[in-house]
Amino acid sequence: MAPATDTTPSHRTGERPANTYVGRFAPSPTGPLHRGSLVAALISFLDARTHQGIWRVRIEDLDPPREQPGAAASILRTLDAHALYWDGDVLYQSTRRAAHAEAIATLQQMGWAYACGCTRREIAAAGNMGREGPIYPGTCRHGLPPGRRPRALRVRTHNDPIHFHDRCHGLVSQCLGQEIGDFIIRRADGLTAYQLAVVVDDAFQGITHVVRGSDLLDSTTRQIHLQHLLGLPTPVYLHHALVLGHSGDKLSKQTHAPAVNTATPLANLVQAMAFLGLPRPENWQDATPTSLLNHALAHWSPPGAPA
Template sequence: MTYVGRFAPSPTGPLHQGSLVAAVFSFLDARAHQGTWRVRIEDLDPPREQPGAADAILRTLEAHALYWDGDILYQSTRLDAYAEAMTALRDRGQAYDCGCTRREIAAIGRTGLEGPVYPGTCRQGLAPGRSPRALRVCTHDDPIGFHDRHHGLVSQRLSREIGDFVIRRADGLTAYQLAVVVDDAFQDITHVVRGSDLLDSTPRQLHLQRLLGLSSPTYLHHPLVLNGTGDKLSKQTHAPAADDTTPLTNLAAVMDFLDLPLPVDWRDATPTALLEHALAHWPFRA
């Protein structure tokens, strides 16, 4: 099967060491399978985005010889496609308007995997006097499972562990779960390689793929880089930006995290040569 992978950062800031690990991991896995590696900029949340961050991310990828294939896809150009998918779900009775606030859901929802489980308050229609806020997709209690290339079998019962989840937010923006499904299909993505913080999102994406009649990629969720207090490296935990002037040092740290051997003379190598050495020892070829 032809391999098409992708790296899909959000332009909320520059790449840090954790996101560089994600980029290198997905890049090496694509190249190990003689596949295509695409870059998608997930610029769907303007209030959280930093001016110039998208360009900075691309410069960092190039500084580390992480060269992508084809054109970059910007999600901000795909709003019509998301609206079409939401209309299709609504027309088939698989999505509905919700007028509940977060505070109301927190007060009555039992605790699930990612906070309060939405109890389906608006599934049969909005209460009198309530205005629509978000758009939710209907879930069910049948287990949704998949085989992750790192974690093995993963299964969820969405209705009890997550609840009917949002596909259009109260601020009118498209939710991540819908956008990623629509764009993975649009770009013919066959393999998704990303951090384990998104492992629990995958059953929701599988559910949407099935509702929309889309094929499902193969998934690999790799370990996360943590800081000294055990938290995921992220912009929220003030992870410093990757230094584009020290690509060899950065790549060496990534290879160490991935348990890939370094050549003895790595300090005299080029970023491309270092990636080729890592590729020769890549363990995830199945």
């Protein structure tokens, strides 16, 4: 349920009957939507609608220090301006803190989560580097060393390979113990970590299919590990190509990618469609956002089987 001050546009498609496909778009309110995030929303929307599925929107507002005032409302207005209408109410992750805490308590009770007193600098100094940065060396795995105070909470990993089939990338496998190490589920500042929150909330919303950027591909095995520990279902995953800037880097709010101009929704959608290799219709300037989306749906061939 949105906060009382929410300015969410009121015209929605409404709930649909029970379906085998439930997808979602889950932006963080750290700034307005940029061209890359509009493409991500469009791919997620097209995949859901192509399979007659439900498409939900979740605002991942779990990191107040990084959030911008008004960003959540701006994101929703931008989706609305481009006729990317979602099903049901917007879920604000900040309303789910009790559920996240309950999942963390469950992991602690099962012996899978433990307190860690290490700093980032200490972990980096251990010198065990992986593809994504320093690998946690397990310093606090068997209890806090003398003189340490608890900071973050970590979840235990193992060296059995975790496999999943990605609809774009095919078979993906990772040994978390060797390549990542025990990872954080509650940060030193007390905030729930992304990996835990997304797993709990995907299950809560009944998400069956996750469509998101390939920058999150390496997060998936950690999420599957948590799903297994908590007895939660694993969705079908599709990690799509990213929109890159002139420097070859991913467009992001952190690199100050410009906001999508809501006054030019037709041009924005045509540009996003071109990135996906979809043809633009003749006389598109005279179209509506909805008719452009219908054109995109008619020409969209989702990668891989939805399962």
